[in-house]
Amino acid sequence: MSTTNQPPLLLRPSQLKSLLDDKHDVAVLDATWFMPNSPRNGCEEFLNKRIPGARFLDLDKVASSHPLGLKHMMPSGRVFADACESFGINPSSHVVIYDTHGVFSSPRALFMFRSFGHSNSSVLDGGLPMWESESYPLESGPLSEVPKTKYPTPEFNDQSIRNYDQIVKNASLDPTVAELVLDARSRGRYLGADPEPRPGLSSGHIPNSLSLPFSVFMNQKPGNRDTPLFFLKNVPEIQKALEEAVGQEKASQIIKGEQPVITSCGSGMTAxxxxxxxRLLGADRIALYDESWTGYAMRTESKIVKD
Incomplete structure (x- = not known):
């Protein structure tokens, strides 16, 4: 279970505004990410509208190279530390991460910070849309320089990530001892009925995984340019969605830490x-399959399940 003295996973816009007004050591990062087939560009939109003082965290660049060419894979400790230094982040800085979708790609960035031991980190609840709707200030144009900091190479928590070999081995275990794989893609992609957004990639799912579309944790609203906005539901609603997907008994085991979980999706983003x-429910035995379905389905030896 999560301890009560942990920094908040979610920070309301009013809380961030207070931290900024009080001149706390706060680093604000825009971690907006769009699917590869999207015409939108996160960095360009960031330069046009952002929270004052924010920096742009490109999750595809602050990443490690991958033999299959996959993007936004977990970076090495040094790549992570170099990025922190360029953003003016100290090991003690409170890092607040947002995106322009509401809440979509910022959790992946938070997962990265927490996996490298930077626990003083949070997601801005509602992201830039909520910040703007509450009439807090915005800025645009060129960025001002920030003093470069020194950020020691952090130690990575290797229990936070699973790789392909571990996923294959886990699928072969008896379900009573295996980690539970939860798939955040849509139900149609999980079942193999709908195509993957990445051309040429088969749909289907990892053996013994369960479907838990990320959308069931969210409230969705219309956004600009035909892109929906996503806002996290409250904790009771998230728990209800989990119980409907895995059953009350299994949900209770997950929340209590009795059932370890692996989250997966298309490419490791919405996982x-x-x-x-x-985590908001209190669960703490959670790993993320970094490659997710894209890496799994690209490997010829993979067994793909449909239906």
């Missing part, structure tokens, strides 16, 4: 939303 939702 972060499941991770955040489960």
């Amino acid at each position: 972060g939303i499941l991770w955040l939702g489960l």
Whole structure:
């Protein structure tokens, strides 16, 4: 179970505004990410509208290279530390992460910070849309320089990530001892009925995994340019969604830490939303399959399940 003295996973816009007004050591990062087939560009939109003093965290660049060419894979400790230094982040800084979708890609960035031991980190609840709707200030144009800091190479929590070999081994175990894989993609993609957004990639699911679309943790609203906005539901609603997906007994085991979980999705992005939702419920035995379905389905030896 999560301890009560942990920094908040979610921070309301009013709380961030107070921290900024009081001149706390706060680093604000925009971690907006769009699907590869989207015409939108997160960095360009960041330069046009952002929270004052924010920096842009490109999750595809602050990442490690991958033999299959996959993007936004977990970076090395040094790559992470170099990025922190360029953003003016100290090991003690309170890092607050947002995105322009509401809450979509920011949980993945928070997962990265927490996995490298930077526990003083939070997601801005509602992201930039909520900040703007509450009439807090915005800025645009070129960025001002920030003093570069020194950030020691952090130690990575290797229990936070699962790789392909571990996923295959886990699928072969008796369900009573295996980690429970929760798939954040849509139900149609999980069942193999709907195509993957990445051309040429088969749909289907990992053996013995369960479908838990990230959208069931969210309230969805219309956004600009035909892109929906996503806002996290409250904790009781998230728990209800989990119980409907896995049953009350299994949900209770997850929340109590009796059932370890692996979150997965298309490429490791929205798996972060499941991770955040489960953490908000108090669960702490949660890993993320970094490659997720894209890496799994690209490997010829993979066994793909449909239906």
